[in-house]
Amino acid sequence: MSQLIDKNLAYTFYCSPFIKRLFEADQDLEQKSLEHINHPFSRQEMESWLNSRQILDEASLNQSLRKLRQYVVANIILRDLNKLGDLDEVLVSITALAEITLIQAHQFHFNYLKTIHGSPIGLNGEEQQLSIVGMGKLGGEELNVSSDIDLIFAYPEEGDTEGKEPISNQSFFIKLSKKIISSLNDITEDGFVFRVDMQLRPFGSESQITCSYQMLEDYYQKYGREWERYAWVKGRVIAGPRIELNKIIDPFVYRRYLDYGALNSMRDLKSQIQNDVKKRGIQENIKLGRGGIRKVEFIAQVYQLIRGGQDKALKLKSLLPTLKLLETKNLLSTEAVKSLTEAYRFLRNLEHRLQYIEDKQTQELPKSDEGKSRVAKSMQYEDWNLFYRDLEIHRAKIELYFDEVFKEAIKDEDSPQLNMAKALWHGTLKLEDALQYLESLGFKLPSETYQVLDGLKHSSRYIHLPESSRQRFDLLMPLIINEVSLTSASYATLIRMISVLESICRRASYLAMLTENPSALKILIKLSEAGPWLSQYLVQHPILIDELLDINHFYTKPDFAEIKARLQKDLLDARDDIEHQMNVMRNIKHATIFKLAALEVIGDVSVENLSDYLTELADLLIEETLDLVWSYMYSEQIDLPKFAVIAYGKFGGKEMSYTSDLDVVFIYDDERDGMAEKYARFAQRINSWLNTYTSSGVLYEIDLALRPDGASGLLVSSINAFRDYQSKRAWTWEHQAITRARFCAGDKEIGNQFEKIRFNILNAPRDINQLKKDVVEMREKMVEKHKVDHHYFDLKQDRGGIIDIEFIVQYFVLAFSASYKELTHNIGNIGLLNLFSKKNLIEVEMAEKLIDAYRLYRSLQHQLGLEAKLDGKVILSEVDHYPMEVISIWKELFKD
Numbered sequence: 001m002s003q004l005i006d007k008n009l010a011y012t013f014y015c016s017p018f019i020k021r022l023f024e025a026d027q028d029l030e031q032k033s034l035e036h037i038n039h040p041f042s043r044q045e046m047e048s049w050l051n052s053r054q055i056l057d058e059a060s061l062n063q064s065l066r067k068l069r070q071y072v073v074a075n076i077i078l079r080d081l082n083k084l085g086d087l088d089e090v091l092v093s094i095t096a097l098a099e100i101t102l103i104q105a106h107q108f109h110f111n112y113l114k115t116i117h118g119s120p121i122g123l124n125g126e127e128q129q130l131s132i133v134g135m136g137k138l139g140g141e142e143l144n145v146s147s148d149i150d151l152i153f154a155y156p157e158e159g160d161t162e163g164k165e166p167i168s169n170q171s172f173f174i175k176l177s178k179k180i181i182s183s184l185n186d187i188t189e190d191g192f193v194f195r196v197d198m199q200l201r202p203f204g205s206e207s208q209i210t211c212s213y214q215m216l217e218d219y220y221q222k223y224g225r226e227w228e229r230y231a232w233v234k235g236r237v238i239a240g241p242r243i244e245l246n247k248i249i250d251p252f253v254y255r256r257y258l259d260y261g262a263l264n265s266m267r268d269l270k271s272q273i274q275n276d277v278k279k280r281g282i283q284e285n286i287k288l289g290r291g292g293i294r295k296v297e298f299i300a301q302v303y304q305l306i307r308g309g310q311d312k313a314l315k316l317k318s319l320l321p322t323l324k325l326l327e328t329k330n331l332l333s334t335e336a337v338k339s340l341t342e343a344y345r346f347l348r349n350l351e352h353r354l355q356y357i358e359d360k361q362t363q364e365l366p367k368s369d370e371g372k373s374r375v376a377k378s379m380q381y382e383d384w385n386l387f388y389r390d391l392e393i394h395r396a397k398i399e400l401y402f403d404e405v406f407k408e409a410i411k412d413e414d415s416p417q418l419n420m421a422k423a424l425w426h427g428t429l430k431l432e433d434a435l436q437y438l439e440s441l442g443f444k445l446p447s448e449t450y451q452v453l454d455g456l457k458h459s460s461r462y463i464h465l466p467e468s469s470r471q472r473f474d475l476l477m478p479l480i481i482n483e484v485s486l487t488s489a490s491y492a493t494l495i496r497m498i499s500v501l502e503s504i505c506r507r508a509s510y511l512a513m514l515t516e517n518p519s520a521l522k523i524l525i526k527l528s529e530a531g532p533w534l535s536q537y538l539v540q541h542p543i544l545i546d547e548l549l550d551i552n553h554f555y556t557k558p559d560f561a562e563i564k565a566r567l568q569k570d571l572l573d574a575r576d577d578i579e580h581q582m583n584v585m586r587n588i589k590h591a592t593i594f595k596l597a598a599l600e601v602i603g604d605v606s607v608e609n610l611s612d613y614l615t616e617l618a619d620l621l622i623e624e625t626l627d628l629v630w631s632y633m634y635s636e637q638i639d640l641p642k643f644a645v646i647a648y649g650k651f652g653g654k655e656m657s658y659t660s661d662l663d664v665v666f667i668y669d670d671e672r673d674g675m676a677e678k679y680a681r682f683a684q685r686i687n688s689w690l691n692t693y694t695s696s697g698v699l700y701e702i703d704l705a706l707r708p709d710g711a712s713g714l715l716v717s718s719i720n721a722f723r724d725y726q727s728k729r730a731w732t733w734e735h736q737a738i739t740r741a742r743f744c745a746g747d748k749e750i751g752n753q754f755e756k757i758r759f760n761i762l763n764a765p766r767d768i769n770q771l772k773k774d775v776v777e778m779r780e781k782m783v784e785k786h787k788v789d790h791h792y793f794d795l796k797q798d799r800g801g802i803i804d805i806e807f808i809v810q811y812f813v814l815a816f817s818a819s820y821k822e823l824t825h826n827i828g829n830i831g832l833l834n835l836f837s838k839k840n841l842i843e844v845e846m847a848e849k850l851i852d853a854y855r856l857y858r859s860l861q862h863q864l865g866l867e868a869k870l871d872g873k874v875i876l877s878e879v880d881h882y883p884m885e886v887i888s889i890w891k892e893l894f895k896d
Contacts, residue, residue, distance in 0.1 A: 015378040016356040033074040041072045043096040065101045066190035072097045094143045109179035118163020120172045131240035139234035140317045146355035148195040153177040153210035177210045220252040226265035233301045254309035287363035291395025295402045296344045336401050343394035353378040421478035441485035472511040487529040496528040496535035503539040510545045520548035530601040531866035541590045554598040586696035607858045614656040623745040629685050642670040644746035648706045653740035658865050661701035666716040683716040723757050732774035736810040742826050762817040762824045775811050792873040795857045800883030805854050853882040
């Protein structure tokens with residue numbers, strides 16, 4: 001054992017002359033360190049050791065803190081160099097030491113100053129406490145063994161102390177802060193605890209060492225710079241109040257929207273660091289140099305700055321967990337995270353071994369042969385060349401992924417085409433040349449196009465943009481001109497793109513995102529080309545620009561399980577804030593509809609599938625609405641509501657479009673006293689929740705006209721009343737409506753009861769002739785109220801249109817379900833028409849004609865929606881012979 005210890009110590013002393021001198025100066029320290037070598041110092045052991053010391057004055061405090069540091073650092077070096085501990089252990093141990101010594105120094109000096117000046121009192125009459133914020137690696141809980149600690153001090157409020165020698169709160173906390181720094185930073189015969197760096201405080205070394213929360217807030221609102229946002233990503237309150245301080249700092253660090261301006265800011269910061277490295281000749285610095293630690297930190301933190309405002313999960317302080325989370329969220333590839341993690345661990349281990357040599361804060365590789373040999377052996381390599389080869393591999397991987405993340409997406413290219421577009425946008429082309437150039441690009445209205453661009457360039461909206469935003473705007477416009485010229489309707493597409501840009505240009509982050517992501521810009525142009533509805537939707541909801549980031553989801557089916565999970569998480573984060581929760585639901589709906597519309601435009605999805613997706617989204621949002629509204633209204637109610645929502649019309653038949661309202665009926669099954677009134681109020685609140693306009697718009701327009709007795713009926717019906725109405729008093733048209741009805745949300749047992757009622761209604765034997773008469777009469781009433789435009793065809797209302805086909809389907813269901821039970825299944829109009837032909841209820845050719853017409857009409861409806869044409873009319877030539885075929889079939893079926 002003795003030989004083993006001697007051997008280990010010889011190796012340790014070779015790698016760390018510092019610890020050799022430490023042990024030579026203090027034999028007791030060496031003995032106790034060797035006794036403790038088999039386990040690391042825990043936080044509890046550190047605290048217990050300090051508590052056992054007789055700390056009576058400042059001198060004994062400072063000595064105790066330094067002695068503790070010697071024990072802990074010696075333990076770290078012994079265990080790390082001899083492979084008894086790992087990087088994670090080192091980071092935990094040294095961070096715990098920093099926190100414990102900070103807290104101990106703070107508590108001692110706070111109590112001492114109170115004996116002289118009394119407690120610092122705020123406006124509320126309560127004692128004030130100092131907030132100690134750890135920045136950098138201390139905030140990230142990943143300190144170096146010989147690291148500086150970056151601190152910021154702040155206190156809640158101005159005021160005065162209450163004591164024999166009263167002073168202002170500011171004076172009190174300045175004295176306290178200076179004392180804390182002295183106890184850690186000053187070098188005595190026992191060394192130091194941690195070097196303290198205060199450069200990150202507001203106004204740096206030129207300012208007071210501590211400030212009030214109000215001053216902190218004013219500074220970051222007025223003067224806060226981008227690099228300070230980066231620094232505060234790791235900012236963590238070590239001691240004192242934290243909630244109010246975090247409320248001040250969080251909005252400064254994290255934007256409410258996706259902040260792609262952070263990329264450019266961090267590029268500038270990177271350039272400043274690289275210039276400094278070059279100037280100081282420290283290219284071999286493993287922190288700041290090529291492929292260094294700082295670049296791994298930049299990669300992680302730029303994603304945090306960009307997305308942390310929207311995704312609170314990304315507000316982590318430590319780097320390695322952040323990298324892992326970025327992999328989970330598909331922001332970095334598995335391969336990238338693996339390579340960056342391995343490289344970061346390698347460099348951090350190397351950093352520690354460089355610092356073990358002389359207990360100095362250094363990241364510079366040695367130049368002497370002896371220094372190189374020492375580092376190679378401490379890193380478990382036979383010689384320097386083998387070590388340096390692996391170091392270069394890790395550096396190269398960091399550079400690769402760093403360049404990938406921070407690549408300049410849109411640059412000032414020198415292509416003749418782009419240079420002409422720049423000249424056009426900047427107004428340096430003669431009018432004749434400009435018009436000729438636009439015509440050569442394919443703009444059919446060159447003069448009008450020039451006027452639009454010139455008007456934009458001289459508009460107050462553009463002129464009054466901040467300089468950085470105007471530069472990005474100028475970078476985008478030539479590219480947009482070129483890309484738009486390739487579309488089928490270049491002038492109209494340009495108008496729509498300008499409309500979108502005008503709606504987002506005051507958010508510099510969105511302009512930055514489009515300049516950073518040319519693929520996103522191309523998708524936006526393609527969506528604008530599809531029609532005005534999508535671009536208007538973006539203008540109304542600019543936050544949807546964020547959805548352009550992940551292009552892949554425009555080509556994949558929506559994952560409603562993932563959408564539901566995200567919705568529930570966001571609703572939980574917004575708990576106790578009704579309006580915020582309303583906006584969460586609306587934003588999820590807008591984002592999903594936008595993705596679906598994009599899927600239709602650039603992906604591959606049928607009209608039927610699209611309607612299914614829109615219906616599933618509505619079902620999900622209705623279900624969540626029921627849960628939320630009930631919890632707000634009747635939180636004392638233990639039982640879940642015996643309440644269900646029944647979907648009718650296009651919602652019931654799963655044939656929704658982008659702008660469909662929801663035809664619904666509310667049903668309950670609860671005979672307890674007072675519950676009818678509760679469910680009535682519940683139904684009203686649901687209606688209000690869905691219909692209310694918030695800053696994010698409306699969730700759904702709700703139509704309740706199909707409830708029993710229509711507008712004169714109750715808002716919500718008991719299941720028994722609904723059954724009684726449908727079996728005894730309902731009109732034929734109401735039975736037609738129930739062919740497309742289905743349970744969509746709420747109590748499943750009520751849903752089962754509804755399905756039985758529906759089945760019984762549809763299976764009831766009917767007089768076929770009377771049924772035909774009722775269906776025809778109802779259709780005639782609708783035609784009488786409808787004005788015919790002989791130049792256009794109304795896809796829904798005109799004879800031979802959608803309503804005729806739907807009525808035909810409903811007639812067959814009501815006429816023949818008694819004989820063919822499967823006709824009661826709510827499988828959509830196309831599915832039912834196919835089923836009718838299989839059962840020989842209708843000729844195959846006739847069914848196929850109706851299906852072809854219905855598919856065409858539905859497809860044209862969706863196209864009209866994208867074109868923002870809400871009248872539902874198309875030119876007669878677009879529907880060709882289909883209306884006449886449908887009319888012919890109608891006459892054949894209802895001729896009697």
